[in-house]
Amino acid sequence: MIKKNLLTPGPTPVPSEVLLSMAKPTIHHRTPEFQKIFKEMNENLKYVFQTKNDVFTFASSGTGAMEAAVVNLLSPGDTAICVQAGKFGERWTELCQAYGIKTVVIDVEWGDAVDPVQIEKALKENKNVKVVFTTHCETSTGALTDIKAIAGITKDKNVVLVTDAISSLGGIDLQMDSWGIDVIVAGSQKGLMIPPGLAFCSISPKAWKLVEAAKCPRYYFDLRLAKKALEKTDTAFTSAVTLCIGLNAALKMIKEETLEKIFQRHNCLARAVREAMKALGLKLYAKKPADVVTSVYVPDGVDGEALVKTMRDVYGVSIAGGQDELKGKIFRFAQLGYMNEFDIITGLSALELVLAKMGYKFETGKGVGAAEKEFLK
Numbered sequence: 001m002i003k004k005n006l007l008t009p010g011p012t013p014v015p016s017e018v019l020l021s022m023a024k025p026t027i028h029h030r031t032p033e034f035q036k037i038f039k040e041m042n043e044n045l046k047y048v049f050q051t052k053n054d055v056f057t058f059a060s061s062g063t064g065a066m067e068a069a070v071v072n073l074l075s076p077g078d079t080a081i082c083v084q085a086g087k088f089g090e091r092w093t094e095l096c097q098a099y100g101i102k103t104v105v106i107d108v109e110w111g112d113a114v115d116p117v118q119i120e121k122a123l124k125e126n127k128n129v130k131v132v133f134t135t136h137c138e139t140s141t142g143a144l145t146d147i148k149a150i151a152g153i154t155k156d157k158n159v160v161l162v163t164d165a166i167s168s169l170g171g172i173d174l175q176m177d178s179w180g181i182d183v184i185v186a187g188s189q190k191g192l193m194i195p196p197g198l199a200f201c202s203i204s205p206k207a208w209k210l211v212e213a214a215k216c217p218r219y220y221f222d223l224r225l226a227k228k229a230l231e232k233t234d235t236a237f238t239s240a241v242t243l244c245i246g247l248n249a250a251l252k253m254i255k256e257e258t259l260e261k262i263f264q265r266h267n268c269l270a271r272a273v274r275e276a277m278k279a280l281g282l283k284l285y286a287k288k289p290a291d292v293v294t295s296v297y298v299p300d301g302v303d304g305e306a307l308v309k310t311m312r313d314v315y316g317v318s319i320a321g322g323q324d325e326l327k328g329k330i331f332r333f334a335q336l337g338y339m340n341e342f343d344i345i346t347g348l349s350a351l352e353l354v355l356a357k358m359g360y361k362f363e364t365g366k367g368v369g370a371a372e373k374e375f376l377k
Contacts (some may be wrong), residue, residue: 002316007347009139009167009293009320011189011196012337014246018194021249022242029239037248039233044251045200048169048192048259049184051176055202056226059240062166062187065199067095068221069162069183073131073207075215076100080131081122083114085145086138087323088164096133099216104129110326111141111295113288116149123159130210131160137168140323142286142295142332144172148179155180160207166190170254171266171292171336182207188243191292193250193337197243266291269335269344272374276348277333279370280355280362285330292336293320297329302358304328310354317350341375 006013027033045055058064070092074080080101082093085108096103104126108114114134123129132154136147147163154161162183165174169184170191176184181204188198203211203223211223225236254262270291277284277296285295298304305328308321320332333351335344348368356364 002314004316005318005343005346005350007317007319007334007339007343009142009190009332009334009336010187012191012193012334013339013343014194015250015253015338017253018246018249022246024245026241029241030234034239034241034244035233037245038235038239041244041248041251042230042233044248044255045202047255048251049176049186049200049202050174050178050259051184051202053176053202053204054227054230055200056223056230057235057239057244058199058201058221058226059197059238059243060199061196062164062185062199063091064221065166065185065187065201066091066164068199068201068218068223069133069185070095070099070101071216071218071221072203072214072223073160073162073183073210074099074101075213077102078130079104079126079128080133081106081119081126081129082133083119083135083145084108085113085135085141085143086110087140088138088166089135092133092135092164101216111143111285111287113138113143113145114150116146116153119150120153123153123157129159131162133162133164135164136174137165137172137290137292139167139293139332140326142289142293144168144286144288144290147174147181151180154182160204160210162207167292167336168290170259170262172290173259173263176202176204188247191337192247193253194243194246197240198247263291265340266335268375269339269341270294272341272344272371273333273335273348275374276344276367276371280352280367285326293332293334295322295330295332298331299355299360302355302360304331307331307354307358310357311350315350315353317347319347319351341371344371
């Protein structure tokens, strides 16, 4: 028997309370019964986004919310800055180019994060930029971007700041209103602790001016339709009823724990994983690591793809491998969402067993021990 443990940076484990809430008979979405749940869900989402602005919900993956941001803020021929520091930063550029948006690309070495000064320089050199697209946690590398500092540059300028918080929301502090972030997009299957299928987009009043003027083709992701529906406690198209019910249950758990304690928990788990990797003689990949996922170089002589596959298929512990140019070169060990110390210990134990079987030399138990020492602090 193989008991499965999910330690990937999405999807993440779903609490049993959430699973049970979704196991109930499906209800119709155009009813007072669902509207009551949907209203509570929307208010709870504002708590997690740390905003008073509307949060729009779509039945899609997080990429749907990214596309919604592009098509609702810009017109063909407009100019946007896209920060590329990994696979998902590149997605902003690809989306913009798909809709005829001119892109000023800031390329950052994978594993690193953009220096806010680079964005300030790009804005000075390109006066016609309307939107700056960023990624809070670059899931492909595990690197964290200083969005607060970037918002300090953009909030008093005639430019809108958008950040992809798909893997960071609910795991790392991100204060939409107080920092001055104009648009945040997110997904359901990471820090929000439910299965894939919902995407979110929150828009500031400053950004909404662009929504009214944008000329990109849009239909399903039209925020104007979404806003009209939300004013009636509804969605413009069929709601993902079961996922919304599950999300509301998960959001209640988040509010009960409090964001402050959740951020502390993620930081504690991240520190333990980093110390464990160092104790095993492994090198961390991200220069500015995020607290939700730790990226690690695969040691010499070890097959990185086989490492991930063996952990999953033999020991039931799923971690993530590298993507694109990092395939086989790094592995990504998540500490995101519904996880605690014992999930981390289980994952590290499996990692040690597989590394040992693959010929990597180290003192058995040293990684687990380092993590436990960190937890005892």
